[in-house]
Amino acid sequence: MDSESTTSTGHVSRKTVLRAAVAAGVAAPIALMGVPALARTLTDGGTPLDLTPECDDGDDLTLPQMEGPYFKPNSPLRSAMVDGPGTRLTVSGYVFGRACRPVSGVLLDFWQADVNGAYDNAGYTFRGHQFTGTDGSFKLSTIVPGLYPGRTRHIHVKVQAPGRPILTTQLYFPNEPRNNTDTIFDPRLLMTVRDAGGAREAAFDFVIDVPQNPGPTPTATTTTAPPGGTWAAGRAYAAGARVTYGGVGYVCLQAHTSITGWEPPNVPALWRVG
Known part of the structure; x- marks a missing residue:
């Protein structure tokens, strides 16, 4: 949001x-x-x-923004990506659907620059993905990203609920001088940030396109029937496991238990064609 x-x-x-x-x-x-x-x-x-x-x-949907040139698929599954020096930063929040209710099992894939404003294009420094908990919450431990020419300070993220479209956007820091000159910056994507004993704490809530009915618990999402193959929901897949889905072969990148909505074509952080 x-x-x-x-x-x-x-x-x-x-x-x-x-x-x-x-x-x-x-x-x-x-x-x-x-x-x-x-x-x-x-x-x-x-x-x-x-x-x-x-x-x-x-409660409008969270604003999408451009992916930029530095996104890499297949980031590691982790909520802590403090991979170098810099001011420690914790970003926490919730993911909500259209009815203001939290959504569990949402994939959030983060990537950002290091303290010098550089992205790791060879490896996965300051890159990682995680899933929201049963209460729709997430928490990321990282550092305050550095600056590079033409941009203000920001963090990239892709957000996807099971079986729903991917939201690609960027999160911004308040009171940054370059917010006034960055042509991509949008104040609707500002995090709430405060100092915390030499570190910083930030909060942001996403609102994504998940239909919901009013009620006390999240509404489960559905997907179309599988088009055939060896992949199946409810199975525990180890890294390196191979499946087929819709006539295409996939290799598992991260150990996980599959659920409806995380079919291999939908989650590049978990499966790659191979």
Whole structure:
């Protein structure tokens, strides 16, 4: 989502309430004044905003942006990619569907520059993918990326729920001088960032194109029937395992238990043609 947690009328969005509820382990919607406040639930002065039970709060889909020239498929499965020097950075948040509800099992593939503004095109330094938990949450440990000519500070990410389209976008840092000159920069993709004892902590919530009905739990997604082959949902595949799907052979890149929606053509981080 964008970095705003309020509606056009100044109310906290229902999604922000749900995010706080998930983090606190309580049912939602509910008044959450007694739980630790998240960055997006506070005004600039640190005072909790009034809550609203309405879901019609302008929760638009997260804005897509260009992939850029440095994306590489088959990144390692990991949530920590502190591969070199730099200011430590933790990025955390949730992935929501169209009904403001968290989505589990979402693939997030991150890549970024090192402290000097360079991308590793030979290996997988500062590259990695992970999946959201049952509560739709994710957490990335990395460093604050460096700058390079023509761009402001940013992190790339691809986001895909099972059986749904891929969202490719970029996350930005507030109060960066180059935000004003970077032609790609969009304030709707700003993270909420704060200092944390020599490190930095950032928060961002994605809203992706997953149809949902109102309710307390995520709605499962569906895909079309498999077109034939040896791949099957519910199986544990080891790295190097070979399957066929739709007449094409694939090699497993990361050990995992397959689920509907993660068919080999849909998840290049897990399978490659071979």
